[in-house]
Amino acid sequence: MAPRANWKGFLKVGELACPVALYTAASTSDRIAFHTLNRATGNRVRRIYVDAESGKPVERDDQVKGYEVSKDDYIILEADEVAAVVPESDKTLDVEHFLRCGDIDDVYFDKPYYLAPADKAAHEAYNLIVEGMRAKKAAALARTVLFRRLRTVLIRPSQDGLIATTLNFDYEVRSSKDAFDEIPKMSIKGEMLDLAKYIIQTKKGSFDPTKFDDRYEEALTELVKAKAEGRTIETRKAPEPKKVIDLMEALRASAGAKAAAAKEEKPAAKKAAKTPAIKKPAVRTPTRKAS
Template structure:
């Protein structure tokens, strides 16, 4: 079955325009999911909105969004008012600027989407934009109203198509200084740096997400299976942290230890490519 487009519109740069369709590139639907149930009856629970003051359940037609202006005081915003305030969509991904791939800070990446031609008449213009981005190692910054929000997207070539990633706004990204300011600068021994470099070289490989294991999901799946079968799951031991006094010796042992297959190791298999 052909994938269903989440959005259809036009990709525009200068006087070039082509019809495009946007498809979800990442999905969490295959993750292990749980429902809340009544421990006594085993029945599934429904979630209700309750008035925090009266304790009564509020029916759907009496619920409204509110913005807190003071402690316990809210200004109510009707759905029609929100809809009127959102910029109108002209269904156009208007490319504002091109930037080098090396200039992109992936901290700002939000959600990825695949971008493809929406009809046969658009294939040539689409291919022209795609191939030029690929050849020049450039990305395009575009903007449009997407899912009732004005969004900025970064568009880059991938195989036969394009990937459009929605971007966080600058105010949404916290400063790294808040987290990193307490990390002291250390002068490390040359032998330590050389040994660390050797370990890195022995584990060099290609980025191949097909080889990454979601251990959390696998553990949940095993837990569910064990519960169904009446078995107990043995908890894995947590790795011990390396102490500063043992760091050099740990590096020496790591450099001498037998080499293990790395994820996506060069020569271990071809990297999956789109297209």
């Protein structure tokens, strides 16, 4: 069954317009979900909004949005007032300019979507855009109204098509100084740096998402299954991390462990392919004849 599109419109590059659709690329819908129950009856409970002062329930029609300007002082915004200022969607992803794929910091990435042609008639124009961007190793910045908000979208070519990622606004991304400002500037040189580079080199690999399992989700699945079958599960405790006393010794130990592991992981085929050592014949010392 074909997935349902989250949005349909046009991808516009200059005067070229291509009908496209957005599909969710990452979702948490397959995670285990829990309901809140009444422990005494086993029935589900539901939320009811109540007046903070009187404690009486407030029906949906009597609920309204409010912006707090000072303590207990609110500006009331009616639904039609909010709707009136929301930008109207023209259903067009209008490319403003192209840039290199790595020019935008990942902290601005919000949600990824697959951007695919909306119908068969769009295939040629879509492939033209994809191949052009691949050839130039370019990404595109476009803007449109998505889900009632004007959003900036980064469009990148992938192996199969285009990936559209909504971007966080500048005011949503916190300054890195809050996290890094107190880190002192240090110069790391010599053996310490060499060991660090060696360890990094021995850990080189490629990203394979199938190798990263969601252990929390797996644990929940097993717990639910065990409870349904009337079994008990042994509580697992995480191993306590070892305290690093000497940074240099820790680096040397890590490098030594990596070197030993690398030797053990050599394929047996390579060992078999080695030419066996050939023993040289013993050299006899000639006996001098008596004169």
